[in-house]
Amino acid sequence: xxxxxxxxxxxxxxxxxxxxxxxxxxxxxxxxxxxxxxxxxxxxxxxxxxxxxxxxxxxxxxxxxxxxxxxxxxxxxxxxxxxxxxxxxxxxxxxxxxxxxxxxxxxxxxxxxxxxxxxxxxxxxxxxxxxxxxxxxxxxxxx
Numbered sequence: 472x473x474x475x476x477x478x479x480x481x482x483x484x485x486x487x488x489x490x491x492x493x494x495x496x497x498x499x500x501x502x503x504x505x506x507x508x509x510x511x512x513x514x515x516x517x518x519x520x521x522x523x524x525x526x527x528x529x530x531x532x533x534x535x536x537x538x539x540x541x542x543x544x545x546x547x548x549x550x551x552x553x554x555x556x557x558x559x560x561x562x563x564x565x566x567x568x569x570x571x572x573x574x575x576x577x578x579x580x581x582x583x584x585x586x587x588x589x590x591x592x593x594x595x596x597x598x599x600x601x602x603x604x605x606x607x608x609x610x611x612x613x614x
Contacts, residue, residue: 472496473578478588480572485565486557490576493583494556503564505546509590511560511568513583519547560585 477490489497502519506512514522526544529536546567550558560570573588586594607613 472580473583474580475578477576479574479576481560481565481570481574482557485560485562486553487560487574487576487585489552489556489558491556493576493578494552497552497583500549500551502547503550503558503560503585504543504548505564505567506584508594509568509587511564511570511585513585514581518581 473493473496475490475492477492479488479490481487497513497515501516502514504512504514526536526540529540531537546564548561548564550560552558564570568585569587569590570585571587571589575586575588575591577584577586577591604614
């Protein structure tokens with residue numbers, strides 16, 4: 472399980488340090504793809520295989536399923552961590568998530584999310600948590 476929030480920088484070559492707390496769970500090779508909310512999603516290979524299987528079972532006559540599969544899989548790429556714990560983020564993924572220099576990496580259960588700091592700060596204000604908590608309770612998720 473991934474959790475926590477970490478702040479790093481992308482270097483001039485597009486490399487990002489993977490937080491030490493995430494390295495073992497991600498393994499040496501994993502998948503990075505376009506996420507929702509203009510961030511990147513990072514999955515260990517085992518979790519990615521589970522997602523692939525769910526999409527294989529999806530009804531391809533459903534236009535939304537086809538559209539989401541294109542969005543999710545066309546942007547995906549396998550990445551490998553180097554000896555310094557860095558990954559090279561492809562230019563098209565950096566552009567999609569508007570990644571500049573300052574990055575926020577967060578653990579979210581089965582995945583890691585990579586955010587541009589300004590997007591993270593602007594999107595995740597958490598001012599509406601009472602309303603969100605009520606909606607989660609309606610889904611059967613309470614704390």
